[in-house]
Amino acid sequence: MNLKMIFSTVGKVVLIEAVLLVLPLITALVYTEWLVALSFGITIAVALAVFGLSKLFFSPETPIIFSKEGLVIVALAWLIMSVIGTLPFVISGDIPNFIDALFETVSGFTTTGASILTNVEGLSHGCLFWRSFTHWIGGMGVLVFVMAVSSKNNDRSIHILRAEMPGPTVDKLVPRARDTAKILYLIYIVLTVVLTVMLLFGGMPFFDSLIHAFGTAGTGGFGIKNNSLASYNDYCQWVIAIFMLIFGINFNLFYLVIVGKVTSAIKSEELWLYLIIVILSAGVITVNLMVTINETFGTALRLSVFQVASIISTTGFSTTDFNLWPTLSKAVLFVLMFIGGCAGSTAGGFKMSRVLLLGKNIHREFKRVLHPRNTSVVKVDGKRVDEKTISGLMSYLAVYVVCLFVIFLLISFEPFDVETNLTAAVTCFNNVGPGLSAVGPASNFAGYSIFSKIVLTLAMLLGRLEIYPILLTLLPTTWVKK
Amino acid sequence: MRVVVVGCGKIGKTIVGSLLKEKHDVLCIDSNPSVITEMSNAYDVMTVCGNGISYEVLKEARVEKAELFISVTGSDEFNMLSCLAAKKMGAKQTVARIRNSEYNNESLGFMKESVGLSMAINPEKLTAEAIYNLLKLPSAIKVDTFTSRRFEIVELIVKNDSPISGLSLIELRKKTSVKFLIAVIQRGEEVFIPKGSDVVNVGDKICLVSASEDTHKVLTSLGFVGKESKDAIILGGSQTAVYLAEMLEKGHTSVKIIENNKARCEVLCETLPSGVDVIYGDGMSQDILMEEGVTTTDALIALTGSDQENILISFYAMSQKVPKVISKVNRNELSAISEKLGLDCIVSPKEIIADILVRYARAISATVGSKVETLYSLMDGKAEALEFVVMPDFKYTDIPLKTLKFKQGVLLAGIIRGSTPILPGGDDAITLGDKVIVIAKGQSFSNLTQIIEG
Structure with missing residues (x-):
């Protein structure tokens, strides 16, 4: 294994983090929070020192890496990035407990949005900014960012791209991986700016607009109010709802639209499945709210669309405490937590494209049962899907389910009911944020023990990186020379 | 620059690798999904899986934006048609691999014009030319001629008994009145451009530049054997062998081709001029080689379809003290190993292309x-x-x-x-x-x- 290349790439990630940490430092200075600014300063110094050490000891002889190195690079980069990102919270004293702060940071980077804070409004501006900014960094992926800003092309960079980008397959937009990364980040930045401006138009203060734009773009869900977005006006809620849906769409489609291939973008089957599921779920919940708790159509529609968008894009903002909703509505949201957004978006979850493939494969199996001699191939967007992709998907499904159960069992030492523990596991693993019952939108994860917090922290990382990188890095066979 | 490469076989892959080093944006098309997967794993390229003539596939590869379109699949007709389609769709320059000798005559010009090809490449012919250049200067391991053929650049290895080892460049210059230049020296893994005071050591690989008409004189005066090969044995009757034999025959070298397929031997006899001897037999057999005079020949060229056979037979020929042994080796790793083991003259068609x-x-x-x-x-x-x-x-x-x-x-x-x-x-x-x-x-x-x- 090319250890030097692994550590040198991880070093670069830490350097990028040091640069990005300058933004919250500036925020803290603007709000004259001297202690917080100092804590960011110290963190930047630590990050630079780590980068310096990696530069000193690990200069790669060859840039050649294979998929194994790609997975390890991504996993290690995320782990070390999270640990360094934790420091400002601990040093400034905003979140004094290290494990709590780590949970919060990982929740940020993995764009989960689950929090252990009972009073968000008590946090300093610098820390609030950093907390939401981690969403933005983690949303598109930090290694994709490193690739976009790095000066060198590496023939093997596809292995890193593949390990960090969610979805069953990774499509390049343009021949070079570096240019692909640049285009993705450009789309990401433009959309974020547009959203911030639109929120400003709605009368949201600048700081709030920026924070919520980060939370929405990364499909994270950290807010700055204890009641999330409930206190903002209807216009802002609609804008955020629509943008959450937009950030749940595969970014490749935006690129297709930009280069003028609108028809092939609109024909995407994954997009259609996504829209149909959103419309159906929102419809069911709207009717359910109108009938059961006598909401008016306008309010019911706003609440349901917002919540469906928030859950399916795995953002986790809320405009109301949906824990108090009727069981049917809660059940729909629970199912949406699993599905998640489209592949190639910033959303988490099992991914729409996998659901689509799974459905098509089941359809094929049915045909095979009825007509044993039937031969057929699975096609998506008119193109044949490789059998390897399908068998990979099947084993991913199995690993996904097993991981979910293990997490659920591990946190079941807690004195909560099954609904709480199950949704806590699901919401963390799928990077959604709020669960139901005692971890619902109006509550938080503060009640969990240190052990469970560690388990859930790992669950979030597993979910964001789609299991394999973290799992394989923890396996000794990956490291043993054979 | 945007380049589209159709066909990712041995040659296609090498082309892609070299183009990437030149910082071009490369897009590959191949109809075999596993080849496509391999390409996207090993190189930073965009890939399209499909038929390289199909309008849809070419559209997906955005051929209209390509400055250069290269088709190097195994089939000449496919390459020509693919280039034609790409040209019509707006690719600026098209290059096709055309190897069939029936197209590589007068008809080539006509074809190129009607298909709108910017260049036709024939790996076999180019390989034969490279080998021919080597045979002209038997001590060289690689010879390149610049456009107008005024200069030649020769790669040589300084052997144990070479009179120039241990001399500095200034001392070397004094050995002959003819002007020449030692441009690059490779010592071990290190490559450098030498100064006048640098000394040439045994085992160095040197690059020597001189005016074409002087090359022979320079090499003779520096003690690199200057005797041109007067006869040659070629193993394997491939298309490359045919081109090479024709060139050698014109240059009054007597040629023997050993081929172990009877039908192919007959085809060779038909196409080649009568001065070329075609022997039916297994070139791997030492008996046959002995019988055909491996001990007395000036050069042996191993052109069979198998890298391993070529390497092994070349070592055997070297042990029989054949002055010049050239082997065709396609796999990079094999040529690197055989070079280390002492086989100095290796040609690789895909590298040439x-x-x-x-x-x-x-x-x-x-x-x-x-x-x-x-x-x-x-x-x-x-x-x-x-x-x-x-x-x-x-x-x-x-x-x-x-x-x-x-x-x-x-x-x-x-x-x-x-x-x-x-x-x-x-x-x-x-x-x-x-x-x-x-x-x-x-x-x-x-x-x-x-x-x-x-």
Whole structure:
């Protein structure tokens, strides 16, 4: 294994983090929070020192890496990035407990949005900014960012791209991986700016607009109010709802639209499945709210669309405490937590494209049962899907389910009911944020023990990186020379 | 620059690798999904899986934006049709591999014109040419000729008994009145451009530049055996062997081809001039080789379809003291190993093709100022020889070279003025319209001005 290349790439990630940490430092200075600014300063110094050490000891002889190195690079980069990102919270004293702060940071980077804070409004501006900014960094992926800003092309960079980008397959937009990364980040930045401006138009203060734009773009869900977005006006809620849906769409489609291939973008089957599921779920919940708790159509529609968008894009903002909703509505949201957004978006979850493939494969199996001699191939967007992709998907499904159960069992030492523990596991693993019952939108994860917090922290990382990188890095066979 | 490559076989893959090193954006098309997966794992390219003639596939590869379209699948007809489609869709330049000898005659010009091809490449013919050049200068391991054939650049290995080992470049210069230049030395893994005081050691690989008509004299006076091969044995009756035999026959070398397929032997007899002997038999058999005079022949060329056979038979020939042994080896790793084991003369068709296409791509992409006319990779790609035409935008004309400051690792190796080759000294100057040969180590240039510091 090319250890030097692994550590040198991880070093670069830490350097990028040091640069990005300058933004919250500036925020803290603007709000004259001297202690917080100092804590960011110290963190930047630590990050630079780590980068310096990696530069000193690990200069790669060859840039050649294979998929194994790609997975390890991504996993290690995320782990070390999270640990360094934790420091400002601990040093400034905003979140004094290290494990709590780590949970919060990982929740940020993995764009989960689950929090252990009972009073968000008590946090300093610098820390609030950093907390939401981690969403933005983690949303598109930090290694994709490193690739976009790095000066060198590496023939093997596809292995890193593949390990960090969610979805069953990774499509390049343009021949070079570096240019692909640049285009993705450009789309990401433009959309974020547009959203911030639109929120400003709605009368949201600048700081709030920026924070919520980060939370929405990364499909994270950290807010700055204890009641999330409930206190903002209807216009802002609609804008955020629509943008959450937009950030749940595969970014490749935006690129297709930009280069003028609108028809092939609109024909995407994954997009259609996504829209149909959103419309159906929102419809069911709207009717359910109108009938059961006598909401008016306008309010019911706003609440349901917002919540469906928030859950399916795995953002986790809320405009109301949906824990108090009727069981049917809660059940729909629970199912949406699993599905998640489209592949190639910033959303988490099992991914729409996998659901689509799974459905098509089941359809094929049915045909095979009825007509044993039937031969057929699975096609998506008119193109044949490789059998390897399908068998990979099947084993991913199995690993996904097993991981979910293990997490659920591990946190079941807690004195909560099954609904709480199950949704806590699901919401963390799928990077959604709020669960139901005692971890619902109006509550938080503060009640969990240190052990469970560690388990859930790992669950979030597993979910964001789609299991394999973290799992394989923890396996000794990956490291043993054979 | 955007390049589309159709067909990712041995040759296609090498081309892609070389083009990427030149920082081109490459897009590959192949109909085999596993080849496509392999390509996207090993190279930073975009891939499209499908038939390279299909309109939809070409559309997906956005051929209309491609400056260069290269089709190198196994089928000539496919390549031509694919290039035709790409040309009609707006690809600027198209290159097809056309190997069938029935197309490689007078009909080639007609085909090229009607299909709109910018270039047709024939790996077999080019390989044969490379081997022919080597046979002309038996001690060389690689010979390149610049465009106008005024200069030759020869790669040599300094053997144990060589009279030049241990001498510095200045001392070497005194050995002969003919002008020459040692441009690059490879010692072990290290490649450098030597100064006058540097000494040539045993085992060094050196690059020697001289005027074409002097090459023979230089090599003779430096003690590299200058005897031209008068007869040669070729193993394997491939198309390359046919081209080579035809060239050798014209140059009055007697040729024997050993081929172990009866039907192929008969085809060879039909196509080749009667001066060429065709032997039916297994070239791997030492008996047959002995019978056909391996002990007395001047050269043995192993051109069978198998790298391993070529390597093994070459070692056997070397043990029989054949003065010149050339083997065709396609796999890079095998040629690296055999070179280490002492097999010095290896030709690789795919490297030859990749060289040519990189040169071509460079000429297209260099739109400004003096452009690269020819490019040769030396020492397995660790150094390069480039040929530029001096255009009016080059500001340093008519300045004595000793006052110019060249970049590190750059050597001005030759000037061709009109039809005279000049090996430049400090008092010479570059003038407008000259052709200039530059040797560069570890960097590439697309413009002559770039070689000068500041």
